[in-house]
Amino acid sequence: MRLVKIGIANVNATVGAVRSNTDRCLSLARAMARDDVTLAVFPEQVIGGYAAEDLVQWPAFVASQQRELRRFAEETAQLRTVFVIGVTVGVGGDLFNAGAIVHAGRVLAFSPKEKLPTYNIFYEARTFSRGMPFMELDADGVLCGDRVYAFDFGTIAVEVCEDIWSPDGPMRRRCYAGAEIVCNISASPFRAGVTSTRREMLATRASDNQCTIAYANLVGGNDGLVFDGGGFINQNGRPMLEAPRFREGFSAAVVDLDRTTRCRREASTWRSDLEEFRRASARMVQVLRIGGETADRARLAYPAPPAGTTPFLPSAALPAISARDELLDDFYEALALGVADYYRKIGAFKSVGLALSGGRDSLLTLLVAWRAVQLIHPGLEGAALRERMRSSLHAFFMPSRYSSDATHRAAAQIADDLGVSFAVIPIEDAFPRELEAAQAMVGEGGQLTELTKQNVQARIRGGRMWNWANTSGALFLQTGNMSEKALGYTTVGGDLEGAFSVIANLPKTVVIALLERLSQRFRFQGIQQTLATTAGPELAENQSGEAELMPFEVLDACLHLYGAEKLAADEVARALPSLFPDKDPAALRAWAEKFATLFSRSIFKWVQSPIAIHLGSLDLDRERALQLPVVQRTEWKGG
Ligand SMILES: Nc1ncnc2c1ncn2[C@@H]1O[C@H](COP(=O)(O)OP(=O)(O)OC[C@H]2O[C@@H]([n+]3cccc(C(=O)O)c3)[C@H](O)[C@@H]2O)[C@@H](O)[C@H]1O
Ligand SMILES: Nc1ncnc2c1ncn2[C@@H]1O[C@H](COP(=O)(O)OP(=O)(O)OP(=O)(O)O)[C@@H](O)[C@H]1O
Numbered sequence: 001m002r003l004v005k006i007g008i009a010n011v012n013a014t015v016g017a018v019r020s021n022t023d024r025c026l027s028l029a030r031a032m033a034r035d036d037v038t039l040a041v042f043p044e045q046v047i048g049g050y051a052a053e054d055l056v057q058w059p060a061f062v063a064s065q066q067r068e069l070r071r072f073a074e075e076t077a078q079l080r081t082v083f084v085i086g087v088t089v090g091v092g093g094d095l096f097n098a099g100a101i102v103h104a105g106r107v108l109a110f111s112p113k114e115k116l117p118t119y120n121i122f123y124e125a126r127t128f129s130r131g132m133p134f135m136e137l138d139a140d141g142v143l144c145g146d147r148v149y150a151f152d153f154g155t156i157a158v159e160v161c162e163d164i165w166s167p168d169g170p171m172r173r174r175c176y177a178g179a180e181i182v183c184n185i186s187a188s189p190f191r192a193g194v195t196s197t198r199r200e201m202l203a204t205r206a207s208d209n210q211c212t213i214a215y216a217n218l219v220g221g222n223d224g225l226v227f228d229g230g231g232f233i234n235q236n237g238r239p240m241l242e243a244p245r246f247r248e249g250f251s252a253a254v255v256d257l258d259r260t261t262r263c264r265r266e267a268s269t270w271r272s273d274l275e276e277f278r279r280a281s282a283r284m285v286q287v288l289r290i291g292g293e294t295a296d297r298a299r300l301a302y303p304a305p306p307a308g309t310t311p312f313l314p315s316a317a318l319p320a321i322s323a324r325d326e327l328l329d330d331f332y333e334a335l336a337l338g339v340a341d342y343y344r345k346i347g348a349f350k351s352v353g354l355a356l357s358g359g360r361d362s363l364l365t366l367l368v369a370w371r372a373v374q375l376i377h378p379g380l381e382g383a384a385l386r387e388r389m390r391s392s393l394h395a396f397f398m399p400s401r402y403s404s405d406a407t408h409r410a411a412a413q414i415a416d417d418l419g420v421s422f423a424v425i426p427i428e429d430a431f432p433r434e435l436e437a438a439q440a441m442v443g444e445g446g447q448l449t450e451l452t453k454q455n456v457q458a459r460i461r462g463g464r465m466w467n468w469a470n471t472s473g474a475l476f477l478q479t480g481n482m483s484e485k486a487l488g489y490t491t492v493g494g495d496l497e498g499a500f501s502v503i504a505n506l507p508k509t510v511v512i513a514l515l516e517r518l519s520q521r522f523r524f525q526g527i528q529q530t531l532a533t534t535a536g537p538e539l540a541e542n543q544s545g546e547a548e549l550m551p552f553e554v555l556d557a558c559l560h561l562y563g564a565e566k567l568a569a570d571e572v573a574r575a576l577p578s579l580f581p582d583k584d585p586a587a588l589r590a591w592a593e594k595f596a597t598l599f600s601r602s603i604f605k606w607v608q609s610p611i612a613i614h615l616g617s618l619d620l621d622r623e624r625a626l627q628l629p630v631v632q633r634t635e636w637k638g639g
């Protein structure tokens with residue numbers, strides 16, 4: 001039996017906050033050492049923050065990370081735990097995204113990332129160089145390259161995030177060279193379904209390579225990315241630990257490393273693959289032997305099966321929550337953390353505010369902000385929290401002649417349910433004035449269009465919100481959803497305004513499902529009242545979003561098929577009847593055409609929308625996610 005305690009650290013790092021990021025790591029390092037952790041794994045780029053993007057092109061930023069790494073080593077010199085921690089390393093003309101191995105006050109080596117994600121929201125190949133198999137560089141006297149490291153407790157390999165997302169990453173050759181524990185340091189943003197993908201992928205890698213994998217993820221928001229933290233320890237396919245997500249801290253589990261060795265000996269397929277590798281490969285990764293004593297392992301206890309399970313049977317308990325509710329709760333937590341960290345990390349705001357219409361989008365944005373304020377003030381409860389809420393979160397209802405009593409009542413009710421400040425600021429005085437001014441500009445020969453008359457109202461609201469935020473030092477939240485953004489069903493200079501978009505990557509059907517889930521969780525009357533209203537802009541008489549666009553379920557199906565699956569308009573029209581067998585195929589065809597036309601015409605709006613929280617593999621963020629030209633023709637579309 002060879003017991004080893006592995007710690008997974010989740011750190012909420014901020015890009016550029018090298019000193020405070022390192023301080024956070026140090027406090028967790030000390031806590032893990034006190035807990036007898038043998039090997040502690042921190043996230044990717046935790047010292048400099050992720051994603052630093054072009055900031056790594058500032059030599060001083062890279063140098064400061066190395067300085068902080070040395071400080072980390074010095075301040076942990078008396079601890080016997082081995083630490084693996086993410087940092088940028090510059091060697092000549094190369095910059096590497098690396099894992100540093102630190103023990104007993106020394107930086108022992110850097111292990112550079114080999115697979116640089118450059119897709120979807122990742123742009124690493126733009127700034128970083130790839131680590132190469134068998135590479136050995138000298139980073140100011142420290143090895144930077146491809147090795148495995150033998151300590152007194154066992155042999156480890158270090159890789160960085162995307163390295164594990166390929167079956168052809170560095171893990172295989174390193175395990176063949178003797179690595180028993182593969183430490184994967186990650187900065188993996190939250191998106192729908194990612195937890196089970198990570199869990200299954202890790203189990204596959206750990207069994208394919210007959211190794212123990214320790215995976216630690218970054219936590220917290222930076223710009224629109226929200227890292228959900230958590231992590232896994234998986235021993236040769238057997239789950240040993242799943243760390244809680246959306247919180248900073250550490251989790252640890254004991255593994256018997258002799259079991260990893262024994263499993264290898266038993267796995268004749270793994271051994272015959274190894275034989276083949278030895279025959280075919282000219283080189284094996286070198287083992288670097290590290291002297292010195294690591295943490296005392298005498299007190300470690302043999303790992304028991306998880307509570308409620310036996311070595312032979314899983315738990316008898318039913319899942320506490322359905323997969324759908326779990327995902328909706330994750331969306332809510334990710335959105336709230338995204339808003340809270342944007343607020344905290346920018347550090348310039350005194351409060352948060354939004355234009356609340358009594359409709360679904362601004363209601364959900366308000367509910368997210370309400371949770372974010374709780375995260376920003378974690379110590380407060382009861383009356384103290386309510387008091388803080390009222391001074392921290394401001395909702396403005398700005399009715400025009402088209403606003404209904406139902407939306408007014410719903411807005412007032414939810415503000416009261418949540419205890420946030422609520423002000424009614426009618427726009428009826430400004431509306432005729434602005435119409436008159438616009439008419440004067442158009443001149444006597446022209447007539448303002450009906451759409452312009454609508455948009456005037458939205459623009460009065462947008463301008464007022466900025467004026468309020470400007471004086472109050474407030475974070476002005478934009479409330480638009482993804483489906484309406486996709487089709488440009490939003491007013492430039494109006495409801496598209498805001499400093500930070502909360503739900504801009506959440507389709508409307510998900511907005512509604514999440515509100516239903518939050519209603520079930522919190523039982524606020526205001527949610528039910530809003531859900532009972534017709535979804536629509538109230539910029540003209542009896543407006544309905546679905547009537548003006550198409551049914552939301554069809555809109556979101558088009559968004560998926562066209563935006564995510566990249567089908568052409570005619571292909572979307574061919575696919576839709578499978579999803580909606582009860583709807584008229586001619587109507588579906590017309591909606592598919594309408595969707596495709598409005599989608600490509602709306603990209604000019606996306607580019608001027610605020611930074612938005614990313615939640616899925618399809619995000620309408622032209623800068624970071626779906627990079628589409630604003631100027632484009634659709635002659636390729638098919639018919
Ligand atoms: N490619 C392009 N590059 C640069 N500018 C471009 C452009 N295409 C149009 N434009 C210009 O953009 C302007 C039109 O855009 P914009 O002023 O926003 O107005 P527009 O898109 O015409 O109308 C906004 C729509 O959003 C709806 N809305 C508004 C507010 C809230 C909600 C809701 O969901 O509750 C819905 C509203 O009912 C209306 O249907 C025009 O000046 C046009 O010339
Ligand atoms: N009467 C109003 N008072 C304050 N803000 C408003 C008002 N009407 C619209 N807005 C702002 O404009 C945004 C756009 O309106 P929109 O109709 O798209 O969203 P919603 O009303 O929140 O949701 P839904 O579309 O489900 O009714 C709102 O989210 C809100 O921020």
Ligand SMILES: NC(=O)CC[C@H](N)C(=O)O
Pocket residue numbers: 044117122160161162163165186187188189
């Ligand atoms: N930082 C990274 O390498 C992230 C990429 C990876 N596929 C993930 O999301 O987990």
